[in-house]
Amino acid sequence: xxxxxxxxxxxxxxxxxxxxxxxxxxxxxxxxxxxxxxxxxxxxxxxxxxxxxxxxxxxxxxxxxxxxxxxxxxxxxxxxxxxxxxxxxxxxxxxxxxxxxxxxxxxxxxxxxxxxxxxxxxxxxxxxxxxxxxxxxxxxxxxxxxxxxxxxxxxxxxxxxxxxxxxxxxxxxxxxxxxxxxxxxxxxxxxxxxxxxxxxxxxxxxxxxxxxxxxxxxxxxxxxxxxxxxxxxxxxxxxxxxxxxxxxxxxxxxxxxxxxxxxxxxxxxxxxxxxx
Amino acid sequence: xxxxxxxxxxxxxxxxxxxxxxxxxxxxxxxxxxxxxxxxxxxxxxxxxxxxxxxxxxxxxxxxxxxxxxxxxxxxxxxxxxxxxxxxxxxxxxxxxxxxxxxxxxxxxxxxxxxxxxxxxxxxxxxxxxxxxxxxxxxxxxxxxxxxxxxxxxxxxxxxxxxxxxxxxxxxxxxxxxxxxxxxxxxxxxxxxxxxxxxxxxxxxxxxxxxxxxxxxxxxxxxxxxxxxxxxxxxxxxxxxxxxxxxxxxxxxxxxxxxxxxxxxxxxxxxxxxxxxxxxxxxxxxxxxxxxxxxxxxx
Amino acid sequence: xxxxxxxxxxxxxxxxxxxxxxxxxxxxxxxxxxxxxxxxxxxxxxxxxxxxxxxxxxxxxxxxxxxxxxxxxxxxxxxxxxxxxxxxxxxxxxxxxxxxxxxxxxxxxxxxxxxxxxxxxxxxxxxxxxxxxxxxxxxxxxxxxxxxxxxxxxxxxxxxxxxxxxxxxxxxxxxxxxxxxxxxxxxxxxxxxxxxxxxxxxxxxxxxxxxxxxxxxxxxxxxxxxxxxxxxxxxxxxxxxxxxxxxxxxxxxxxxxxxxxxxxxxxxxxxxxxxxxxxxxxxxxxxxxxxxxxxxxxxxxxxxxxxxxxxxxxxxxxxxxxxxxxxxxxxxxxxxxxxxxxxxxxxxxxxxxxxxxxxxxxxxxxxxxxxxxxxxxxxxxx
Numbered sequence: 010x011x012x013x014x015x016x017x018x019x020x021x022x023x024x025x026x027x028x029x030x031x032x033x034x035x036x037x038x039x040x041x042x043x044x045x046x047x048x049x050x051x052x053x054x055x056x057x058x059x060x061x062x063x064x065x066x067x068x069x070x071x072x073x074x075x076x077x078x079x080x081x082x083x084x085x086x087x088x089x090x091x092x093x094x095x096x097x098x099x100x101x102x103x104x105x106x107x108x109x110x111x112x113x114x115x116x117x118x119x120x121x122x123x124x125x126x127x128x129x130x131x132x133x134x135x136x137x138x139x140x141x142x143x144x145x146x147x148x149x150x151x152x153x154x155x156x157x158x159x160x161x162x163x164x165x166x167x168x169x170x171x172x173x174x175x176x177x178x179x180x181x182x183x184x185x186x187x188x189x190x191x192x193x194x195x196x197x198x199x200x201x202x203x204x205x206x207x208x209x210x211x212x213x214x215x216x217x218x219x220x221x222x223x224x225x226x227x228x229x230x231x232x233x234x235x236x237x238x239x240x241x242x243x244x245x246x247x248x249x250x251x252x253x254x255x256x257x258x259x260x261x262x263x264x265x266x267x268x269x270x271x272x273x274x275x276x277x278x279x280x281x282x283x284x285x
Numbered sequence: 286x287x288x289x290x291x292x293x294x295x296x297x298x299x300x301x302x303x304x305x306x307x308x309x310x311x312x313x314x315x316x317x318x319x320x321x322x323x324x325x326x327x328x329x330x331x332x333x334x335x336x337x338x339x340x341x342x343x344x345x346x347x348x349x350x351x352x353x354x355x356x357x358x359x360x361x362x363x364x365x366x367x368x369x370x371x372x373x374x375x376x377x378x379x380x381x382x383x384x385x386x387x388x389x390x391x392x393x394x395x396x397x398x399x400x401x402x403x404x405x406x407x408x409x410x411x412x413x414x415x416x417x418x419x420x421x422x423x424x425x426x427x428x429x430x431x432x433x434x435x436x437x438x439x440x441x442x443x444x445x446x447x448x449x450x451x452x453x454x455x456x457x458x459x460x461x462x463x464x465x466x467x468x469x470x471x472x473x474x475x476x477x478x479x480x481x482x483x484x485x486x487x488x489x490x491x492x493x494x495x496x497x498x499x500x501x502x503x504x505x506x507x508x509x510x511x512x513x514x515x516x517x518x519x520x521x522x523x524x525x526x527x528x529x530x531x532x533x534x535x536x537x538x539x540x541x542x543x544x545x546x547x548x549x550x551x552x553x554x555x556x557x558x559x560x561x562x563x564x565x566x567x568x569x570x571x572x573x574x575x576x577x578x579x580x581x582x583x584x
Numbered sequence: 585x586x587x588x589x590x591x592x593x594x595x596x597x598x599x600x601x602x603x604x605x606x607x608x609x610x611x612x613x614x615x616x617x618x619x620x621x622x623x624x625x626x627x628x629x630x631x632x633x634x635x636x637x638x639x640x641x642x643x644x645x646x647x648x649x650x651x652x653x654x655x656x657x658x659x660x661x662x663x664x665x666x667x668x669x670x671x672x673x674x675x676x677x678x679x680x681x682x683x684x685x686x687x688x689x690x691x692x693x694x695x696x697x698x699x700x701x702x703x704x705x706x707x708x709x710x711x712x713x714x715x716x717x718x719x720x721x722x723x724x725x726x727x728x729x730x731x732x733x734x735x736x737x738x739x740x741x742x743x744x745x746x747x748x749x750x751x752x753x754x755x756x757x758x759x760x761x762x763x764x765x766x767x768x769x770x771x772x773x774x775x776x777x778x779x780x781x782x783x784x785x786x787x788x789x790x791x792x793x794x795x796x797x798x799x800x801x802x803x804x805x806x807x808x809x810x811x812x813x814x815x816x817x818x819x820x821x822x823x824x825x826x827x828x829x830x831x832x833x834x835x836x837x838x839x840x841x842x843x844x845x846x847x848x849x850x851x852x853x854x855x856x857x858x859x860x861x862x863x864x865x866x867x868x869x870x871x872x873x874x875x876x877x878x879x880x881x882x883x884x885x886x887x888x889x890x891x892x893x894x895x896x897x898x899x900x901x902x903x904x905x906x907x908x909x910x911x912x913x914x915x916x917x918x919x920x921x922x923x924x925x926x927x928x929x930x931x932x933x934x935x936x937x938x939x940x941x942x943x944x945x946x947x948x949x950x951x952x953x954x955x956x957x958x959x960x961x962x963x964x965x966x
Binding site (some may be wrong): 172175177182183184185192193196197199 | 676
């Protein structure tokens with residue numbers, strides 16, 4: 010009997026936290042389908058609506074350039090992630106398999122860079138990008154975030170886990186380093202590579218600070234900056250339902266990705282993601 | 286010789302990007318912070334010294350940002366860590382619905398904090414039309430409505446901390462859940478055979494086993510909370526100084542860009558002060574955790 | 585293809601940074617492997633045999649010395665231009681590729697005039713697969729196969745390039761005991777049918793003895809002896825080789841030579857021309873003939889019947905090891921039968937008390953008796 014009460018207590022507590030986590034999501038979806046006047050006439054907000062409307066979604070795409078922000082972010086995410094893979098895979102391969110003088114020293118320097126907070130370097134990067142006349146451009150948005158020491162480290166560890174005998178076998182067969190990397194190492198390290206891609210996509214999609222510093226032209230806004238813009242200068246400050254529609258549109262891609270790759274994302278984050 | 290060149294060739298792109306956007310800025314930010322009266326437009330300076338640091342430390346906006354940041358750190362780090370520990374522990378005690386709970390708890394990790402912050406804002410905000418969902422709840426319990434977004438400092442700080450905790454929980458729950466799962470069940474069996482109560486099992490077996498992970502979370506939690514910024518913008522808008530809710534990182538960016546911007550030297554000085562604070566706190570944390578481990582080992 | 589090594593030496597910097605002296609993994613190797621032979625490179629672990637294989641293969645560059653394939657100096661050539669095929673200890677199959685893709689992989693590396701068409705690749709892969717009898721498994725992944733099958737794939741992958749030399753690194757060590765027997769026959773069969781010069785490395789003397797045309801016994805980077813397995817077994821050049829070959833191992837005694845006689849303790853077991861003084865004596869297990877009149881008196885511990893043969897376990901004061909193992913073939917078992925009958929009675933109690941009064945006497949076959957210098961371990965004339 011006492012056990013049953015204890016169990017019920019556990020579920021109550023866990024359920025309460027689940028409610029706290031889910032409620033904002035429910036609220037944004039609910040609000041986004043309420044009509045503008047219906048919403049504003051609810052002195053006490055209703056927990057459901059009987060007359061859902063998609064008009065808010067239409068306004069989100071027509072009255073403010075949400076579609077543009079969305080496309081910008083997709084473009085930014087794809088290019089940044091792609092370029093980063095181009096840079097970190099060879100670097101990780103060099104550290105894991107190639108022999109050259111100074112390798113250990115360079116690797117130690119790389120590791121020490123992991124301790125440097127982004128806030129320190131962002132100041133000079135801002136100045137550099139401004140001086141290069143790359144403000145309000147994709148190059149300016151993308152370039153500073155195409156390397157990650159941490160991901161190089163993660164991938165190098167993974168590459169080193171691939172038996173060295175495979176490398177030797179490939180050497181005996183006359184396989185070039187590049188072909189070995191492409192045909193053997195990358196396919197074998199695929200789970201880790203996918204994890205890194207997913208983590209980077211999340212990071213790109215949600216990035217706010219750098220895009221905010223480097224863009225003040227709405228044509229180059231990413232969703233985070235865009236939503237802030239919408240809030241302050243968008244629909245008129247009181248059109249909360251339309252704003253919520255925009256929030257739903259922005260949040261949806263990552264939530265869908267999360268539900269599709271749930272295990273991989275959670276495993277990847279526990280290996281290499283920090284937030285907060 | 287060819288092999289030598291090849292290694293460097295594979296590293297080259299990474300070296301270039303890290304050099305330009307990590308190493309050079311690191312040196313440059315130090316120089317900036319020491320250049321007094323630097324003018325970004327004309328790229329001239331008046332002198333070299335610690336004047337920027339002195340200015341920043343006397344700036345009331347910085348003092349206020351420093352205070353806000355410390356309040357956020359002191360409230361959210363212990364609260365979120367212990368709450369996450371409690372939730373993970375409860376999760377480890379159930380099987381039914383466990384997967385579902387874990388999935389739900391992780392959701393905030395993959396959401397855009399700027400976007401979801403808006404939802405929190407409308408939940409808490411008092412407007413002409415409505416007092417907001419939270420105030421409806423408060424009224425139900427007999428309390429008068431409070432404006433959490435533009436009202437008293439304590440109310441704003443409450444929302445701030447609440448949202449911060451909401452955002453950082455997924456990672457902590459995830460880490461602690463896997464830490465709890467990795468404790469060898471043999472210990473639990475042995476303890477149960479000896480008739481140990483579940484509280485004692487938790488404090489004497491579970492906690493010591495996962496303490497490295499807890500310390501890791503505390504350290505990363507401190508570092509993360511000291512860098513608080515985006516969540517504040519999400520709730521209070523870009524003009525954090527006006528809302529009185531600025532943070533150190535917010536101060537750095539304000540100095541760099543925007544209405545009051547164009548002072549990279551002040552920004553650099555503030556960023557280095559932040560780095561010094563974080564570094565000190567991390568060192569203290571590491572010392573404390575090492576001491577504890579040392580005592581545990583000796584006992 | 586004949587393989588010739590000339591003064592081949594490989595030194596590595598010592599891993600222990602405090603010791604500046606290099607580690608000599610392969611020390612002054614000079615030998616010739618005749619065309620078409622199966623050669624076993626044999627030695628305890630860490631003796632440098634894998635390094636030797638890597639040098640022949642080209643994965644490592646020698647510090648000194650030269651390697652010739654027939655008359656070509658291949659010392660400076662990278663592995664892919666030497667025309668060698670190599671089978672690694674863990675097979676080194678690419679886990680994400682099917683058997684077919686694994687076997688074809690080396691062919692896709694061919695460049696320039698060596699380049700062949702897709703059809704030719706398929707054909708050659710199939711030929712190689714047939715040779716090792718895995719043609720039915722072409723679409724499987726390595727993880728879906730047994731160790732023995734993986735081993736065959738690895739051999740097929742090494743053979744598909746039509747190498748001049750086939751190298752195998754510990755080819756049987758990852759297989760269980762039963763597969764080991766059949767796989768080593770298989771390796772022999774493949775080698776015979778292709779006629780390709782094959783060198784394999786092993787620490788298992790039985791494995792090397794059973795299938796090799798020639799064995800090379802190594803110790804601490806130095807070649808001890810080269811020869812046909814039986815010759816090396818019957819005529820070891822030193823105590824190390826004698827000890828390393830043979831199961832059960834050779835029995836070693838501290839002996840002395842006095843007055844033209846060889847003494848184990850007080851037992852004069854043979855005449856000898858060796859100089860007077862202490863010597864080390866090795867007697868193969870099959871060198872003991874039970875004989876009530878024999879000169880060597882040992883304390884009997886027990887008799888083990890192992891199918892065809894009988895093994896007598898005894899001890900002697902001069903023996904280096906706690907027990908002496910001797911193998912008595914069925915032909916001579918008559919003599920032991922008495923002992924055996926005795927032994928089947930419930931022993932009085934523990935071994936010591938039983939062995940106190942039970943003595944077994946042996947005659948020694950001169951051909952199975954070896955004398956070694958106690959200091960150097962080198963063989964002495966009997």
